[in-house]
Amino acid sequence: MKVILLERVEGRGALGDVVTVKDGFARNYLLPRSKALRATAANLKVFDAQRAEIEARNAKAKDAAGAAGEALDGTSYILIRQAGETGQLYGSVSGRDVADIVNAEGGKIDRAMVVLDKPIKTLGVHPVKVKLHAEVTVTVTINIARSADEAERQARGENVIASQFEEEAQLAAEAAADLLEGGAGQQDGFGEEH
Incomplete structure (x- = not known):
């Protein structure tokens, strides 16, 4: 189906372009969200008559998104979630979260604005893109941890999972050394009674 784009649509074209898209994409996404008009002779005339108004409305929306984006860009948020010892989350963090x-x-975004290629399923600090407008994208940082203390350590750049394994290995080595030095349950003479 041929449509006239009323705003920039990624991978399709810019405002005013007449493009051919699949019927379902046009019917289910572009037309209901007022991102396009069917490319008929009547609609082309209407679009040409209102082009300046549509461009001004689009520029105003872009400026508003840009202003909101400046406040949002680079901000960091902490999510406390349950996870296993290896850092795998019990569940996942989605765009809605x-x-x-x-x-x-205090931000104002819709879950459809959050761009996640796949849900986040591990602890750590993850950059997430937020598309406020077709031409305005910002990045926020999501710090996913099991506790506020762990989130602080991750924010400083520490790998909490690796350090947890190092601490456990150190404790196991100390326990083994203690046993070798005659610690728990050892008798003189290797078990011989006196």
């Missing part, structure tokens, strides 16, 4: 935490701390 990211939108909820940003909105809880």
